[in-house]
Amino acid sequence: MRPVPKKKRFHHGDLRRALLDAVIDLYAKDGPHAVTMRTVAARTGVTHAAPYRHFHSKQEMLAVVAEEGFGRLRAEIVESMATREDPLDRWEEIGVAYVRFAARSPCHFRIMYSSDLADRAQFPALRDAAADAFRLLLDVVIESQKAGRVRGGDAVELAVTAWAMMHGLAVLLLERQVTDVGRKLDQAEALARSASRTLREGLVAKV
Amino acid sequence: MRPVPKKKRFHHGDLRRALLDAVIDLYAKDGPHAVTMRTVAARTGVTHAAPYRHFHSKQEMLAVVAEEGFGRLRAEIVESMATREDPLDRWEEIGVAYVRFAARSPCHFRIMYSSDLADRAQFPALRDAAADAFRLLLDVVIESQKAGRVRGGDAVELAVTAWAMMHGLAVLLLERQVTDVGRKLDQAEALARSASRTLREGLVAKV
DNA sequence: ACCTGAACACCGTTCAAGT
DNA sequence: ACCTGAACACCGTTCAAGT
Secondary structure, three states, X not given: OOOOOHHHHOOOOOHHHHHHHHHHHHHHHHXXXXXXXXXXXXXXXXXXXXXXXXXXXXXXXXXXHHHHHHHHHHHHHHHHHOOOOOHHHHHHHHHHHHHHHHHHOHHHHHHHOOHHHOOHHHOHHHHHHHHHHHHHHHHHHHHHHHOOXXXXXXXXXXXXXXXXXXXXXXXXXXXXXXOOHHHOHHHHHHHHHHHHHHHXXXXXXXX | OOOOOHHHHOOOOOHHHHHHHHHHHHHHHHOHHHOOHHHHHHHOXXXXXHHHHOOOOHHHHHHHHHHHHHHHHHHHHHHHHOOOOOHHHHHHHXXXXXXXXXXXXXXXXXXXXXXXXXXXXXXXXXXXXXXXXXXXXXXXXXXXXXXXXXXXXXXHHHHHHHHHHXXXXXXXXXXXXXXXXXXXXXXXXXXXXXXXXXXXXXXXXXX
16 A cells, blocks of 8 residues: 655656756757757666666657647746737737747747748647647737738737747847847846837837 | 879878768758758768768768858848848848848758857858858948948947848748748748838838 | 666767778 | 868767666
8 A cells, every 4th residue: 555655766756857858958068069869867876777768769858848848938028018018019018029039948939940940730739729828929910900000911920020039139139140139137128129110110110 | 293193092082172061961851850960961971970080070060061051142242232232121131131031041040140160269161151141231231321321330330230131031931930921032031121111111210 | 666787779969980 | 272080078868767
């Protein structure tokens, strides 16, 4: 009846969790190259075959990390949206939150959009998590249109336009392709806010 | 005095060129995973150590491909700009050309912005080629400001905003994260044009 | 049920040796 | 000067075997 003490049943209470955390740790410490099945396993104190009990492949393990990243992004967007009432203000806040997430959680962001996970059909849970985050933006667009605050037209297209702008900013800042601008978090946020407002003007223009 | 016939001096007349072309061929045919020193070498009929006579590393070889990509992008932008006189029209045309390039040359585009080449300080020629392309956009922004056609402010910031939007669109379309929208080239171009015009409205707004 | 140890087929890179 | 052949230290993945 009495179960074996959980602590010593296996090497880890929760190896799966430990592996996912190790991915981010190693990525943050030594870069994307340092994240291998072998280093991740070693960091959690198991051999490099052990992770295959919890994930079918390295790709799947990274997909779970990415999925969690989209969950966190969504939570942060929801939180930032709560500070505003006006739909256009909310729109702006989403964009700023998106870029801020990329700046604060660069490892998650890079894994979320890594080319190895581009085939979303292969990772339904990841696709859904990404869609849930996008849905927040889409809802605000629809709300803004209903309130007559932005021009009509395909809501998805407008949402994609806004998303593209923020995604582009996040990527360019993260990859340091924007000369020095991305070094300070404040600058990244300020740039995102400025870009958001420019876009807002453009969207309001044709109401 | 008489040199050895060029044709048979070595296995290739221009192995370097053949290797660079093989990178794109393999990428287009079998994806990024298929591009290894060994497959690239095999495709050009040499052993996998031979490329090291022409490039210090795989990374450097890809950097040269990326550099050529930026050259082609720049040429296409110049060509598309020539069709317009008005600075704001030129601006729009740059954006469309950027997205069109990504849609037509996805392999080059992906290599140009691959995370492995993110450290531009390591590849000065690549950095310069990218800067040359960005310079086209920046010049149009400055021209537009001088003509009083868009609001004032830091020209680099405005140019980055425009670049970010088009880059974001290109990336999202290429990675098929925009649901189905990116399947047809025409749709990608149309979306880019629409987004460009929205942005233009936003930039004109505060003149 | 979960992990180990050894093996397999791959990588990128180096280097003595050939021509 | 340019390429080969063999070696090295890595990968991701598989699987019989242990507990």
